[in-house]
Amino acid sequence: MRNLETDLIHKGEQYNETRAITPPIYQTATYIAGETIDEQLADATSTKSPFFYHRHGNPTNSQLGEILAKLEKTEDALLLATGMAAISTAVLTCVVAGDHVIAQHAHYAAAQVFFKEFLPAYGIEVTHVDQTDIANFEAAVQKNTKLIYVETPSNPNLEITDLEAVAQLARNNKIFTIVDNTFASPINQTPRDFGIDAVVHSATKYLGGHSDLTAGAICGSKEFIHQAWRKSLLLGASLSPMDSWLLLRGLKTLTLRIKQINENALELATWLEGQQGIKKVTYAGLPSHSQHALAKKQMHGFTGMLTIELSGDSEQIGYSNAQTVLKQLEIFANAVSLGGVESLVTHPASLWNSVQQREAGVKPLFPLGLLRISVGIEHIDDLKADLKQALLSLI
Numbered sequence: 001m002r003n004l005e006t007d008l009i010h011k012g013e014q015y016n017e018t019r020a021i022t023p024p025i026y027q028t029a030t031y032i033a034g035e036t037i038d039e040q041l042a043d044a045t046s047t048k049s050p051f052f053y054h055r056h057g058n059p060t061n062s063q064l065g066e067i068l069a070k071l072e073k074t075e076d077a078l079l080l081a082t083g084m085a086a087i088s089t090a091v092l093t094c095v096v097a098g099d100h101v102i103a104q105h106a107h108y109a110a111a112q113v114f115f116k117e118f119l120p121a122y123g124i125e126v127t128h129v130d131q132t133d134i135a136n137f138e139a140a141v142q143k144n145t146k147l148i149y150v151e152t153p154s155n156p157n158l159e160i161t162d163l164e165a166v167a168q169l170a171r172n173n174k175i176f177t178i179v180d181n182t183f184a185s186p187i188n189q190t191p192r193d194f195g196i197d198a199v200v201h202s203a204t205k206y207l208g209g210h211s212d213l214t215a216g217a218i219c220g221s222k223e224f225i226h227q228a229w230r231k232s233l234l235l236g237a238s239l240s241p242m243d244s245w246l247l248l249r250g251l252k253t254l255t256l257r258i259k260q261i262n263e264n265a266l267e268l269a270t271w272l273e274g275q276q277g278i279k280k281v282t283y284a285g286l287p288s289h290s291q292h293a294l295a296k297k298q299m300h301g302f303t304g305m306l307t308i309e310l311s312g313d314s315e316q317i318g319y320s321n322a323q324t325v326l327k328q329l330e331i332f333a334n335a336v337s338l339g340g341v342e343s344l345v346t347h348p349a350s351l352w353n354s355v356q357q358r359e360a361g362v363k364p365l366f367p368l369g370l371l372r373i374s375v376g377i378e379h380i381d382d383l384k385a386d387l388k389q390a391l392l393s394l395i
């Protein structure tokens with residue numbers, strides 16, 4: 001078996017039937033049928049068929065499937081148009097009306113709406129638990145629980161879920177488990193190692209790595225991917241040939257990028273803890289993170305995701321400080337998304353408090369002075385200098 005770095009460059013090359021080193025972009029909706037009607041029927045019905053019709057599959061998507069399966073240590077993987085397509089397709093492969101799902105109290109915002117509003121509207125019951133304590137998952141198990149869905153580290157609070165404990169609990173109760181591994185990336189965390197059944201990704205983020213595509217992936221057993229593929233034929237969110245090609249290219253440098261991002265983020269987080277104007281730094285790699293020991297147990301590196309809470313005697317001052325810092329920053333762009341080579345910063349309270357606060361009177365989840373940072377691969381000295389000048393403008 002070859003090593004990961006080699007497989008990221010070469011795995012699945014057999015799907016490139018040309019002599020080009022870089023595979024072509026298969027910009028086609030359909031493919032000429034095989035010699036016989038039987039061959040065509042086989043193409044029509046085989047899982048992820050690369051040469052039938054684009055919604056069924058595409059050669060680049062098949063190649064990516066091999067690479068993603070290798071990354072997540074699963075038998076197979078299915079590529080889709082977005083991370084949300086991967087999440088919704090994977091979940092709807094597991095549950096039907098009358099079933100029950102355990103999810104976390106904090107998820108990526110659109111996933112949260114999917115669990116809070118979409119599933120219940122189709123007769124699927126969802127219990128949301130504080131994921132920092134396994135006892136909460138245990139207490140939520142019902143007779144009809146079919147799925148435990150977790151995300152670790154979670155967006156944007158960077159809370160950690162104990163993967164081994166969740167997998168154990170699920171196994172004991174014959175419940176399927178899915179992890180959103182987007183924030184960690186498979187370089188830093190492979191949930192299969194702890195007995196988790198399937199993994200989903202927004203490949204828009206670290207896997208693509210250049211903020212130039214949207215894509216999603218489901219990684220799991222051959223049987224689960226077959227079932228998810230059948231659902232995907234109906235839900236229809238196939239990954240476009242161009243985005244597929246860009247993702248294949250982005251993945252070649254995944255290990256290099258993640259290594260640099262891990263290093264930059266750890267150094268930046270450590271440095272930020274000592275800076276004036278900052279009340280709190282949250283980063284899974286810092287000993288000050290309340291779940292640092294668990295993060296160390298299940299992660300090899302701590303990713304580029306961190307948050308800073310700016311000082312301020314009141315929420316309002318925190319808010320105006322956040323606005324000032326966002327305006328002053330020159331390298332860090334104020335943009336949603338994450339996981340690219342470039343550093344980005346967002347203000348969770350403006351983006352997500354409204355989504356999370358649908359039920360009136362609920363306390364805002366995110367302080368007004370909180371900023372989420374996705375650290376890129378720029379030179380660390382330039383990143384520090386940029387944050388330093390922005391923080392100095394507060395004083």
Ligand SMILES: *Cc1c(COP(=O)(O)O)cnc(C)c1O
Pocket residue numbers: 082083084085108110111151155180182183201202203204205214215216
């Ligand atoms: C971005 C993101 C998603 C959704 O991915 P899209 O590609 O935008 O659909 C899901 N989960 C997490 C953790 C994310 O960061």
